[in-house]
Amino acid sequence: xxxxxxxxxxxxxxxxxxxxxxxxxxxxxxxxxxxxxxxxxxxxxxxxxxxxxxxxxxxxxxxxxxxxxxxxxxxxxxxxxxxxxxxxxxxxxxxxxxxxxxxxxxxxxxxxxxxxxxxxxxxxxxxxxxxxxxxxxxxxxxxxxxxxxxxxxxxxxxxxxxxxxxxxxxxxxxxxxxxxxxxxxxxxxxxxxxxxxxxxxxxxxxxxxxxxxxxxxxxxxxxxxxxxxxxxxxxxxxxxxxxxxxxxxxxxxxxxxxxxxxxxxxxxxxxxxxx
Amino acid sequence: xxxxxxxxxxxxxxxxxxxxxxxxxxxxxxxxxxxxxxxxxxxxxxxxxxxxxxxxxxxxxxxxxxxxxxxxxxxxxxxxxxxxxxxxxxxxxxxxxxxxxxxxxxxxxxxxxxxxxxxxxxxxxxxxxxxxxxxxxxxxxxxxxxxxxxxxxxxxxxxxxxxxxxxxxxxxxxxxxxxxxxxxxxxxxxxxxxxxxxxxxxxxxxxxxxxxxxxxxxxxxxxxxxxxxxxxxxxxxxxxxxxxxxxxxxxxxxxxxxxxxxxxxx
Numbered sequence: 001x002x003x004x005x006x007x008x009x010x011x012x013x014x015x016x017x018x019x020x021x022x023x024x025x026x027x028x029x030x031x032x033x034x035x036x037x038x039x040x041x042x043x044x045x046x047x048x049x050x051x052x053x054x055x056x057x058x059x060x061x062x063x064x065x066x067x068x069x070x071x072x073x074x075x076x077x078x079x080x081x082x083x084x085x086x087x088x089x090x091x092x093x094x095x096x097x098x099x100x101x102x103x104x105x106x107x108x109x110x111x112x113x114x115x116x117x118x119x120x121x122x123x124x125x126x127x128x129x130x131x132x133x134x135x136x137x138x139x140x141x142x143x144x145x146x147x148x149x150x151x152x153x154x155x156x157x158x159x160x161x162x163x164x165x166x167x168x169x170x171x172x173x174x175x176x177x178x179x180x181x182x183x184x185x186x187x188x189x190x191x192x193x194x195x196x197x198x199x200x201x202x203x204x205x206x207x208x209x210x211x212x213x214x215x216x217x218x219x220x221x222x223x224x225x226x227x228x229x230x231x232x233x234x235x236x237x238x239x240x241x242x243x244x245x246x247x248x249x250x251x252x253x254x255x256x257x258x259x260x261x262x263x264x265x266x267x268x269x270x271x272x273x274x275x
Numbered sequence: 276x277x278x279x280x281x282x283x284x285x286x287x288x289x290x291x292x293x294x295x296x297x298x299x300x301x302x303x304x305x306x307x308x309x310x311x312x313x314x315x316x317x318x319x320x321x322x323x324x325x326x327x328x329x330x331x332x333x334x335x336x337x338x339x340x341x342x343x344x345x346x347x348x349x350x351x352x353x354x355x356x357x358x359x360x361x362x363x364x365x366x367x368x369x370x371x372x373x374x375x376x377x378x379x380x381x382x383x384x385x386x387x388x389x390x391x392x393x394x395x396x397x398x399x400x401x402x403x404x405x406x407x408x409x410x411x412x413x414x415x416x417x418x419x420x421x422x423x424x425x426x427x428x429x430x431x432x433x434x435x436x437x438x439x440x441x442x443x444x445x446x447x448x449x450x451x452x453x454x455x456x457x458x459x460x461x462x463x464x465x466x467x468x469x470x471x472x473x474x475x476x477x478x479x480x481x482x483x484x485x486x487x488x489x490x491x492x493x494x495x496x497x498x499x500x501x502x503x504x505x506x507x508x509x510x511x512x513x514x515x516x517x518x519x520x521x522x523x524x525x526x527x528x529x530x531x532x533x534x535x536x537x538x539x540x541x
Contacts, residue, residue, distance in 0.1 A: 031346075034414060034417050035368050035372070037393070038383035038386065041393045042383040044386070045386045087285050087288055087289050090289075091289040094282075105532070108529050108532050108533075112524075113521070113522060113525040114478070114498075114499045114525065115482070116503050116518075117522055121304045121518070124307055125303050145296075149296055149297065149300075206374035210378075212377050233379065234378050237385075237486060242382070246382060246386060249382050252379050253375060256374040257367070260370050260374050
């Protein structure tokens with residue numbers, strides 16, 4: 001139980017907000033229909049043709065290239081948004097300027113803007129008819145740009161509350177002892193923020209490796225060059241190669257679960273840090 | 276001196292990043308959609324396919340949001356107030372829709388409920404077509420937007436504790452009365468915040484719906500799908516116009532999030 005205070009005395013009655021068994025049963029059935037059965041069917045289809053079929057699907061040259069590219073751009077995007085996200089969080093917590101609350105609100109825009117619209121708007125500014133002379137359409141830089149947009153809020157929103165809670169006395173003490181701002185950040189602020197940066201970065205990574213809508217227009221889907229995993233899987237489905245699509249999908253599913261586990265670890269590390 | 280210089284430098288970097296990445300592109304689309312005045316914009320969003328897409332998108336949201344709200348609350352109560360075998364598994368599966376590619380989600384649904392899938396034949400015999408039609412699109416939408424309400428309600432439930440609920444129960448209130456009179460009022464802001472996030476996701480989902488809908492023009496085409504088709508078909512005015520409608524919904528969402536967030540965290 002996560003309520004130490006409330007659950008300390010031995011209960012002689014069932015928990016108050018007790019769900020009638022029926023509600024819990026229906027909820028589990030709902031989860032099964034929407035999530036569990038489909039994912040089981042996916043795993044089933046992936047092993048349908050045997051290990052050889054699975055292996056040849058995931059080791060097809062274009063699939064390997066797509067998976068490598070996906071990992072690479074996702075890692076780069078996490079690095080970029082790790083840095084910019086932390087800076088943004090710092091500015092939103094420690095700095096003061098007119099319009100700060102509007103800036104704070106706009107950070108959530110990527111959560112709300114449909115992914116396909118993200119692709120359309122980015123191509124307007126950074127596509128063939130770019131008014132600023134930057135054209136990243138059909139390039140890997142374009143994929144990175146789209147993923148930067150999509151994953152911008154994660155690190156900001158995970159670092160912000162930690163920074164807000166952070167006691168400033170330590171920093172002031174360090175500064176009074178002659179530490180430069182950079183030393184202060186490196187030795188005091190950064191170690192305290194690291195778990196939050198990692199868990200936000202993990203979420204960004206998970207989102208980035210699976211992203212489809214914002215990438216599909218801007219990447220141009222050129223095999224070996226700009227084809228990411230989700231777009232490749234979409235192509236396999238369209239060309240009626242569902243088994244190969246399922247095999248690569250299972251790989252992505254395993255990856256997503258692994259990233260979620262690592263995020264859980266980072267969060268647990270963060271709460272330990274607090275105490 | 277150096278401290279304030281650092282401060283201005285960081286502010287410049289942070290705002291520049293937001294401006295170049297988020298703000299200018301979104302402002303650009305507003306300008307582009309209204310480049311030739313309001314007329315072409317209005318014509319584009321009132322063409323029959325676009326109107327149909329708007330209706331379909333709203334219908335799907337109208338079915339999906341209440342379902343995921345109700346079950347989100349149930350999942351949150353299960354995870355916070357109860358102990359049962361498989362609790363950590365439930366917790367993991369509630370996080371999965373955030374981390375899983377929408378294309379993979381769409382494919383999984385096809386493999387379970389599509390032709391040649393696990394239940395495809397039985398469903399077809401019962402006269403129920405899931406894939407390439409509305410039920411499949413709703414399932415895809417439910418999958419991708421499943422966690423939002425539960426994720427928002429869980430911390431609130433932890434925060435309020437269960438003393439009042441227990442008091443109500445000792446005084447003889449049934450489970451439903453306790454929920455309606457005690458729990459629900461206490462978690463309402465969390466629920467509302469979750470509903471805002473769920474609605475935005477339901478309206479904006481592209482990948483999972485694109486896979487399962489089969490893109491039947493004028494039939495299974497939601498607003499995000501029509502943006503893609505118009506864009507590919509070089510109807511830029513049409514694509515930009517529908518995008519502006521979606522962007523307006525997104526900006527409204529952000530505004531609502533800003534209004535309700537302090538209440539959730541209070």
